Amino acid sequence: MNDRLVIREFVQNLLSERGDRAALSDSEQLAERLQSTDVLLVVVFLQEEYGIDFAETGFDLNQVESIDSIMALIERRRAA
Amino acid sequence: MTSTFNLAQPFYENSVTNSQGLALFVGEMRFSYGELANLARRISGWLGLKSGKVPGKVGILASRTLEAYAGVLGTVWSGAAYVPINPRTPEDRLIRILRMMELDALIADQAGLDLLSDRVLECGPSRILFGAGAKPSQSALGFQGISFESLAELADEGPDQPVTVAEDALAYIIFTSGTTGTPKGIMIETGSLAQFRGVVQDRCGFRPTDRVSQVAELTFDNSVLDLFVTWAGGAGLYVVPASQLMAPAKFIRDHELTIWFSVPSTACFMERMKMLKPGAFPSLRCSIFAGEALPIASAQAWQIAAPNSVVENFYGPTEVTVVCTAQRLEDPPNVTRNRGSLAIGKPFRGIQAGIVDANLNFLPQGEEGELVVSGRQVARGYYHDPELTAARFPTLQGRRWYRTGDLAYQDSSAAFHHLGRIDNQVKILGNRVELEEVEAHLRDIIGTDLVAAVAWPLADGRATGISAFHCAAGITLADVREGMKKLVPAYMIPLQVHHLDALPLGPSGKIDRKALVRLLDENRV
Numbered sequence: 001m002n003d004r005l006v007i008r009e010f011v012q013n014l015l016s017e018r019g020d021r022a023a024l025s026d027s028e029q030l031a032e033r034l035q036s037t038d039v040l041l042v043v044v045f046l047q048e049e050y051g052i053d054f055a056e057t058g059f060d061l062n063q064v065e066s067i068d069s070i071m072a073l074i075e076r077r078r079a080a
Numbered sequence: 081m082t083s084t085f086n087l088a089q090p091f092y093e094n095s096v097t098n099s100q101g102l103a104l105f106v107g108e109m110r111f112s113y114g115e116l117a118n119l120a121r122r123i124s125g126w127l128g129l130k131s132g133k134v135p136g137k138v139g140i141l142a143s144r145t146l147e148a149y150a151g152v153l154g155t156v157w158s159g160a161a162y163v164p165i166n167p168r169t170p171e172d173r174l175i176r177i178l179r180m181m182e183l184d185a186l187i188a189d190q191a192g193l194d195l196l197s198d199r200v201l202e203c204g205p206s207r208i209l210f211g212a213g214a215k216p217s218q219s220a221l222g223f224q225g226i227s228f229e230s231l232a233e234l235a236d237e238g239p240d241q242p243v244t245v246a247e248d249a250l251a252y253i254i255f256t257s258g259t260t261g262t263p264k265g266i267m268i269e270t271g272s273l274a275q276f277r278g279v280v281q282d283r284c285g286f287r288p289t290d291r292v293s294q295v296a297e298l299t300f301d302n303s304v305l306d307l308f309v310t311w312a313g314g315a316g317l318y319v320v321p322a323s324q325l326m327a328p329a330k331f332i333r334d335h336e337l338t339i340w341f342s343v344p345s346t347a348c349f350m351e352r353m354k355m356l357k358p359g360a361f362p363s364l365r366c367s368i369f370a371g372e373a374l375p376i377a378s379a380q381a382w383q384i385a386a387p388n389s390v391v392e393n394f395y396g397p398t399e400v401t402v403v404c405t406a407q408r409l410e411d412p413p414n415v416t417r418n419r420g421s422l423a424i425g426k427p428f429r430g431i432q433a434g435i436v437d438a439n440l441n442f443l444p445q446g447e448e449g450e451l452v453v454s455g456r457q458v459a460r461g462y463y464h465d466p467e468l469t470a471a472r473f474p475t476l477q478g479r480r481w482y483r484t485g486d487l488a489y490q491d492s493s494a495a496f497h498h499l500g501r502i503d504n505q506v507k508i509l510g511n512r513v514e515l516e517e518v519e520a521h522l523r524d525i526i527g528t529d530l531v532a533a534v535a536w537p538l539a540d541g542r543a544t545g546i547s548a549f550h551c552a553a554g555i556t557l558a559d560v561r562e563g564m565k566k567l568v569p570a571y572m573i574p575l576q577v578h579h580l581d582a583l584p585l586g587p588s589g590k591i592d593r594k595a596l597v598r599l600l601d602e603n604r605v
Contacts, residue, residue, distance in 0.1 A: 018557065018575050018576055019556075019557040019576060019577065020557060020558070022558065035544070035545055035575055036326060036349075036509065036544075037537075037539065037544045037545065039326065040326075040349055040352055040353070043327075043352075043353055044352060044353070047353070047354065053354070054327065054329075054353045054354070054355065055329060055353070055354055055355040055357060055360070057330075058324070058329065058330025058331075059324065059326060059327040059328075059329070059330070059353060059355075060321075060323045060324050061322075061323040061324070061325075061326060062323050
């Protein structure tokens with residue numbers, strides 16, 4: 001399945017659990033809408049689904065600041 | 081040996097004996113003790129000489145920039161008290177604080193300058209100092225009656241040494257959530273800070289070879305330990321960049337930090353991100369956690385990741401100068417019954433702690449009640465609120481105590497255990513929140529008195545957010561969040577908002593928050 005669709009759906013589900021059903025664009029800053037515990041869920045999801053080891057790469061909020069950034073992170077992991 | 085209680089005095093002495101030693105690492109830049117002392121002196125000169133009088137209070141509207149740390153040092157060097165204000169403070173709250181404080185000057189970084197609208201400038205001090213790379217807006221520069229000066233253009237003048245300061249002078253004023261909606265300012269004296277610093281220094285032995293984390297915002301008094309114990313020990317302070325704060329494992333390793341200090345949530349997040357691998361942090365020798373309950377599992381996971389480190393659980397309200405009790409992680413650990421968290425341990429040297437009932441009678445060991453604390457570390461009181469000060473700082477048995485509002489008991493080894501709150505204050509990721517404050521703002525936004533807020537959801541027994549309830553029609557989550565964003569810091573904005581036909585009430589007729597939490601736990605909203 002298209003990775004971008006998977007990520008978008010995951011984030012939208014997190015938001016709608018909070019009752020936030022407003023539209024989400026791929027370049028939008030997620031920090032405005034997600035709490036730190038939600039960011040943690042995104043990180044754990046990326047670890048489990050895409051094998052991204054944040055212990056190795058280090059964690060920086062900029063890596064997950066938007067859906068576009070997350071896609072870039074996944075592509076870098078694939079290229080490595 | 082001087083008899084001054086100036087907070088910058090130990091820093092200054094280290095700048096003389098070890099001027100090349102690293103004092104501060106921030107934003108990829110390194111500053112030695114000598115360089116930082118020079119900057120502090122010039123800031124002190126700007127504060128004192130130009131105005132012709134010793135300033136009383138200086139606002140630090142900066143975070144994780146040179147302006148923030150040099151601003152604090154320069155302020156205390158000149159004998160004034162510093163008042164940290166987070167640059168992410170919403171405008172209304174910022175205006176309330178400025179009106180209350182009547183500051184003599186403001187030191188700001190770019191993030192702070194960006195907050196200076198006309199409405200804010202009207203209420204703030206007339207002298208503002210900003211950082212070398214920063215730029216005030218054209219509109220701010222043109223505002224009548226305000227003078228701006230850049231750190232880069234400060235004259236090379238100022239007192240050669242930190243000004244002599246008495247032990248009952250004000251050191252800092254830190255704001256915390258107030259039940260009425262107006263934040264309350266906690267006043268801490270230099271003598272209290274000196275007492276606290278001495279105890280921590282004796283326990284942890286900060287020295288010039290140490291590299292210490294700086295994680296807490298200046299508005300969170302954990303930062304007082306970071307700055308003043310580090311600089312008293314001649315050690316280096318390493319500021320973790322904001323974008324890495326959630327899980328800074330790489331920062332710890334890259335800089336081979338030797339001393340770590342954060343809230344337990346950071347350890348919990350790092351554990352979930354699989355960063356606490358065995359031996360991940362060999363350089364750490366002392367790891368301190370404070371600000372929230374420390375789950376045993378997290379403490380032990382951290383110990384495995386930092387095998388050369390002692391792991392300390394410190395406890396204390398802001399009103400007792402950062403922390404006042406300590407419990408080291410041992411094997412077996414001292415566990416708080418029914419909580420799975422580490423005990424808060426024994427009082428610091430110079431602190432007396434006791435458990436009282438609702439009538440302020442002391443209870444015997446083993447019984448549960450409110451924890452009260454006495455000693456030099458106890459605050460002067462709340463800024464411009466003598467009634468609240470009298471209520472929270474009673475005199476019992478001829479001594480002045482602080483009522484922590486924490487439910488606790490003492491075990492047979494004389495260690496204390498924290499069980500929760502006796503009131504409606506909660507901690508959200510280490511930040512203090514009065515639920516009544518959230519409710520006061522919700523009432524204004526929603527336009528009805530029938531509102532309630534609880535801390536929920538919980539993760540490992542710690543609250544991670546606020547959930548709100550109301551009985552009004554046609555209110556959306558977005559309405560509430562937009563409204564709250566203008567009034568309170570991010571951690572106080574409800575994650576969820578639920579409509580109920582009626583709010584559950586307890587036997588006394590007050591809102592039954594436990595019932596609301598049950599509704600959420602059982603998914604019945």
